[in-house]
Amino acid sequence: MSQSLIHYGIVVSNSLDKKAFTHHLLSKKSTGALRVFNELDGVLFSDLAIAELIEKEHKHHTIEITTPKNRPLHTFSSGERRKLFLEYCLSKNPDYIIFDNPFDHLDQASRMALYNQLLKLSHSISILQLVHHERDLMPFIKKTSFVSGTCLVVSESDTKTQPQTTQLKPVLPSALVTFTNTYNVLVKFYKVSVNYGEQSIVKNISWEIKHGEFWQLIGPNGSGKSTLLALITGDNPKAFGQDITIFDRKKGSGESVWDIKKNIGYFSTHLTELFERNHTVGQMVLSGFFDSVGLYVKPSAMQQQKALQWLDVIEMRHLKDAYFNRLSLGQQRLVLIIRAVIKQPPLLILDEPFEGLDPENTALVSQLINGLVEYSEIAIIYVSHTIENSLAPSHIYELMPTNDGSIGRIKPEE
Numbered sequence: 001m002s003q004s005l006i007h008y009g010i011v012v013s014n015s016l017d018k019k020a021f022t023h024h025l026l027s028k029k030s031t032g033a034l035r036v037f038n039e040l041d042g043v044l045f046s047d048l049a050i051a052e053l054i055e056k057e058h059k060h061h062t063i064e065i066t067t068p069k070n071r072p073l074h075t076f077s078s079g080e081r082r083k084l085f086l087e088y089c090l091s092k093n094p095d096y097i098i099f100d101n102p103f104d105h106l107d108q109a110s111r112m113a114l115y116n117q118l119l120k121l122s123h124s125i126s127i128l129q130l131v132h133h134e135r136d137l138m139p140f141i142k143k144t145s146f147v148s149g150t151c152l153v154v155s156e157s158d159t160k161t162q163p164q165t166t167q168l169k170p171v172l173p174s175a176l177v178t179f180t181n182t183y184n185v186l187v188k189f190y191k192v193s194v195n196y197g198e199q200s201i202v203k204n205i206s207w208e209i210k211h212g213e214f215w216q217l218i219g220p221n222g223s224g225k226s227t228l229l230a231l232i233t234g235d236n237p238k239a240f241g242q243d244i245t246i247f248d249r250k251k252g253s254g255e256s257v258w259d260i261k262k263n264i265g266y267f268s269t270h271l272t273e274l275f276e277r278n279h280t281v282g283q284m285v286l287s288g289f290f291d292s293v294g295l296y297v298k299p300s301a302m303q304q305q306k307a308l309q310w311l312d313v314i315e316m317r318h319l320k321d322a323y324f325n326r327l328s329l330g331q332q333r334l335v336l337i338i339r340a341v342i343k344q345p346p347l348l349i350l351d352e353p354f355e356g357l358d359p360e361n362t363a364l365v366s367q368l369i370n371g372l373v374e375y376s377e378i379a380i381i382y383v384s385h386t387i388e389n390s391l392a393p394s395h396i397y398e399l400m401p402t403n404d405g406s407i408g409r410i411k412p413e414e
């Protein structure tokens with residue numbers, strides 16, 4: 001590379017259309033301070049870029065990225081995918097890499113490892129880091145800009161007007177159908193183990209979730225958190241033949257995946273990564289009644305009424321006809337969480353609800369979760385690598401890797 005290295009940090013909020021912003025940069029159309037990158041060839045390291053690659057592998061039945069045992073990328077855990085994807089980015093020999101919130105989805109040890117890897121990389125490649133908090137910028141970044149609102153132009157100073165912290169409505173709408181308390185056992189695992197070939201993933205997991213409990217599920221990258229969740233939601237065939245009871249039914253007793261799904265509200269950051277349809281906010285919320293992402297059947301008048309009441313909770317009724325894809329990431333997150341709870345299921349799964357959020361939206365999402373904990377009887381499983389101080393789970397289930405697969409325990413109170 002002939003150019004000298006340029007390291008640049010950009011502090012963005014969730015109102016920025018990051019897809020448009022990074023596309024603009026990579027297609028060498030930048031103006032102002034970022035013009036220097038128009039001379040260079042870059043690649044993007046982000047959740048979206050990973051999701052697009054997985055989609056490509058899925059569509060064309062190809063393996064785009066070199067992985068152990070040539071497994072498709074989607075079979076790796078979120079943390080493992082990030083590590084493999086970084087190697088893939090480097091193999092393209094770019095002049096610079098845009099790192100969009102590079103530490104998301106990583107456990108403490110993997111964050112440290114990536115931190116050291118970025119320090120090392122900064123001697124050989126230009127790095128443009130996008131962050132939500134200025135404090136997350138790598139130490140070698142000496143030039144920082146801010147992008148305020150939806151504007152694609154960076155400025156030298158933080159011109160963002162002081163955000164007004166919205167107070168969400170503490171009172172939740174009543175349920176159309178009452179599920180809660182209708183089951184004796186919500187989720188019960190007894191000595192559950194999962195292997196892939198020779199590799200043991202989790203071993204002898206015994207775990208019970210009761211009505212209204214608020215659980216945090218923790219464990220390092222690859223320890224089996226998503227595997228356990230998929231056993232609950234019916235998305236992992238390895239559940240058969242195991243001692244698992246979900247909503248009073250023993251696994252393998254003839255239940256359909258839809259019988260299970262109707263009792264579960266589900267949120268994951270992967271839910272709408274590649275969602276490109278022009279659905280409105282109202283339609284997206286209503287789709288929670290039908291366990292689909294996006295609305296494909298006609299909802300009843302009562303269901304429409306309920307959707308409006310839930311939109312009131314997050315102060316977004318006025319946006320009911322706006323296109324979901326046009327919302328900021330934080331607004332989308334709130335919409336997807338009320339989509340997950342609109343049917344007031346006995347169990348809500350929130351898989352990394354804070355990843356990628358700026359401080360304002362982190363505060364809003366935690367207000368909403370705390371409201372659900374306090375004013376509903378929904379049991380919640382929340383997965384996160386970090387402890388969110390504004391939340392107080394009543395129990396923590398911890399997966400601890402061993403050479404023979406992860407074992408689990410209820411984390412004792414400190």
Ligand SMILES: Nc1ncnc2c1ncn2[C@@H]1O[C@H](COP(=O)(O)OP(=O)(O)OP(=O)(O)O)[C@@H](O)[C@H]1O
Pocket residue numbers: 071075076077078079080105196201219220221222223224225226227228
């Ligand atoms: N189809 C598969 N074949 C082989 N191994 C698999 C398959 N699916 C998952 N695994 C492995 O199982 C392990 C557990 O993955 P899982 O996604 O449950 O971890 P996780 O705790 O959710 O991790 P993360 O925090 O990184 O998301 C990983 O090492 C993953 O590579």
